[in-house]
Amino acid sequence: MDRRALADFLRNKRARISPVDVGLPQGHRRRTPGLRREEVAQLAYISVDHYTRLEQARGRHPSRRVLGGIARALRLTDQERARLFQLAGEREESEAAAPVREVQPSTLNLIERLSDTAAIVVDPTCRVLAWNPLAAALLEDFSALAPGQERNLIRRYFLHPDPDLRHYGMGASDQFAVTAVSYLRMAATRYPDSREVQDLVAELVAGSEDFARLWESHQFRIDRHLQQSVRHPQVGAIELDFDVLTVPDQEQQVVIFTAEPDSPAYRSLQLLKVIGTQRMTVES
Structure with a gap:
């Protein structure tokens, strides 16, 4: 090198x-x-x-x-x-034509060990690839959804028929929208020949005026840390820290929701662990 x-x-x-x-x-x-x-x-x-x-x-x-x-x-x-x-002293490999969907065992082990934290793994198109039990309790049972379109957070946000359900009760949903569109914009740049990415963008432009406006505005903002209020139907409002961690070699993101120990939000998460957890699953 x-x-x-x-x-x-x-x-x-x-x-x-x-x-x-x-x-x-x-x-x-x-x-x-x-x-x-x-x-x-x-x-x-x-x-x-x-x-x-x-x-x-x-x-x-x-x-x-x-x-x-x-x-x-x-x-x-x-x-x-x-x-x-x-x-760099490396042998060239073929360029990936589409986002990587395989989640490394080390990443799965990480989110499984975060028992007091809701954690999901998403690809560059915001498709949920893996999640831990607390994430299923806080957000939804992803295992009950069809892989692909139904597990895509940006598609859910802009195309869900019920606006009250599309963002899982998150308070700062507009910030999520801009960040999600920014990630999709990067995916379109990295995978210009991906029909899947092209079709997703076309579907969102055609189905959502809000998405079309953001896409055409060329806004770009990646928020890797936010304080997010999530209103859960069983335990009410939960004030959480929202962080995005990058898995560089996989071009994936680990999204985690945490709460200060012994805070009301932490106790709400502990309650969710009891009343609504699911077994950690990986997209098939």
């Missing part, structure tokens, strides 16, 4: 890409041309620290999946992509 040459290559390619080229808003106060490091990291589904270290010639050896994500984020040509892999 030639760290210095790789760093020079990444900085050069980042500077030539405009935010508009990848579906992001231009914004203001950009001191240098091209994308920001954090924008490349978001599009590549890696941490900002990991990408920054690569550009500073002091990063750890990137995996092939990480390199593939960077190549898509920077819109590299086939020759440039091959050069990226060469500089």
Whole structure:
């Protein structure tokens, strides 16, 4: 791995890409041309620290999946992509045509061990791939839904026939909407040939004026931490912290809902563990 040459290559390619080229808003106060490091990291589904270290010639050896994500984020040509892999000392692999749906055992073990936390795993299109018992109690029994469309959170939010049920009683639902659309925008950028992603966007544009407005506005905001009020039909309002953790090599997100120990919200979650849990399931 030639760290210095790789760093020079990444900085050069980042500077030539405009935010508009990848579906992001231009914004203001950009001191240098091209994308920001954090924008490349978001599009590549890696941490900002990991990408920054690569550009500073002091990063750890990137995996092939990480390199593939960077190549898509920077819109590299086939020759440039091959050069990226060469500089990183890796054998080039075929670019993924669609989001990865397999959840790693380590991720499943993580959410299973979070017994006091509601946790789900979603792919870039906001499809729920796995969940733990408390998430089933807090949100819904995902095992009772058909895999695919019915387990897609963004599809539920914009197309559910009952507006009162579409967002699981979340108070800051508008923030969720913008974040979910931003994730889908990144998925459309990373998988431009995916018919599934194209069909999902087309369905949402045709079926929801709210989605069409957000999609056309090019708003982009990823909220990885929020304080969220969830009104549950059995235990009432629960004030929770909402955090999104990235699984870089899988381009997946672990979404967790937590409460301060011994708080009223924590006690509500403990009650839900007793009255409404389901066995942890993975999408078949």
